[in-house]
Amino acid sequence: MPELPEVETVCRSLRPHLLGRTIERIDVREPRLRVRVDERQVKKLAGKRVESVERVAKYILLNLTDNNVWLFHLGMSGKLIATERDTPHQKHDHIVVDLDDGRQLRYHDPRRFGLAIATQADALGELAQLRHLGVDPFDERLSGEYLFGFTRASDRRIRDLLLDQQIVAGLGNIYANEVLAMVQVKPTTRSWRLTRKQVAMIAAAIPELLHDAIQWCGTSFSDYRDADDKSGEFQNHLRVYDRHGESCRSCPGIIKRVAIGNRSAFYCPGCQK
Numbered sequence: 001m002p003e004l005p006e007v008e009t010v011c012r013s014l015r016p017h018l019l020g021r022t023i024e025r026i027d028v029r030e031p032r033l034r035v036r037v038d039e040r041q042v043k044k045l046a047g048k049r050v051e052s053v054e055r056v057a058k059y060i061l062l063n064l065t066d067n068n069v070w071l072f073h074l075g076m077s078g079k080l081i082a083t084e085r086d087t088p089h090q091k092h093d094h095i096v097v098d099l100d101d102g103r104q105l106r107y108h109d110p111r112r113f114g115l116a117i118a119t120q121a122d123a124l125g126e127l128a129q130l131r132h133l134g135v136d137p138f139d140e141r142l143s144g145e146y147l148f149g150f151t152r153a154s155d156r157r158i159r160d161l162l163l164d165q166q167i168v169a170g171l172g173n174i175y176a177n178e179v180l181a182m183v184q185v186k187p188t189t190r191s192w193r194l195t196r197k198q199v200a201m202i203a204a205a206i207p208e209l210l211h212d213a214i215q216w217c218g219t220s221f222s223d224y225r226d227a228d229d230k231s232g233e234f235q236n237h238l239r240v241y242d243r244h245g246e247s248c249r250s251c252p253g254i255i256k257r258v259a260i261g262n263r264s265a266f267y268c269p270g271c272q273k
C-alpha cells in the first residue's frame with residue numbers, strides 16, 4: 001500500500017510528464033473505484049492545463065487551469081503511469097488521459113481501492129477525504145508537544161495512534177513500525193506510558209525517516225511503482241518491517257512479529273523495550 005514516501009515519489013516523477021501539458025481527452029474505462037468516478041465531472045477536465053502536481057498527505061492533486069483540481073488516491077494498488085499512446089492497454093487501466101504531447105497518463109488499479117475525484121480548488125476543503133486530516137509529517141506543527149497532547153491521554157497502542165490519519169496524515173504500517181524502531185519504543189506500548197522525551201523523539205524521527213525513504217524512492221513490496229513504472233528501494237533499508245525471523249541491524253536480536261488488531265507490528269526485542 002503506497003504511503004507518504006511512495007506518494008511523494010509518484011508526484012515527483014509525474015511532474016516532468018505533466019507540468020504545462022494540456023489534457024485533450026479522458027476515457028474512463030472502469031468507473032468503479034472506492035468511490036465511483038463521476039465521469040461527467042471528470043470529462044470537464046478536457047482542455048485544462050496542468051499547473052502543478054502537489055501531495056497532500058497520501059493524496060495527489062493535479063492543479064489545473066480555471067481552478068480545477070483532479071484528486072487521486074492510490075488506495076492499495078493504484079499507479080499513475082506516463083506512457084506512449086501506442087503502449088498496449090493493460091487489464092486494470094481504468095482511466096486513460098490523452099495529453100497534448102501525444103503521450104498518455106494512465107490510472108491502473110487492480111484492487112480498485114483508489115480515488116479519482118474532479119473538483120474545484122475552493123471546494124477541496126469540503127471533501128470528506130481531506131477535511132479531517134491531521135498535520136503533514138513535514139509540517140513544523142508536528143512537534144513533540146503536539147504529539148504528546150494525543151499520547152498522554154490515550155490508551156491506544158502507540159503503533160495504532162501513529163496510524164491515525166487525524167493526528168499525523170500520511171503514515172501507514174510500514175513507517176509507523178520503522179519510526180518506533182528508530183526511537184527504540186515497542187509498538188505495543190500503551191501511548192499514555194510514553195514520556196514527553198520519548199514522544200519528542202518520535203515526532204523528530206517521523207520526518208527524518210520519511211525523508212530517507214523518499215531519497216530511496218519509497219518502499220516497493222508488490223504493486224507500487226512511480227510514474228515511470230520504476231520500483232522504490234527503501235525495502236532494502238527497513239529496520240524491522242516484514243523482517244520477522246531476520247537479524248536486527250544494530251544488536252544480536254531477531255526481529256519479532258506480533259498482531260495488533262488485524263495488522264502485524266514488528267520490533268526487535270533487544271532494542272525496543
Ligand SMILES: [Zn+2]
Pocket residue numbers: 248249250251252253268269270271272
Ligand atoms: Zn536490536
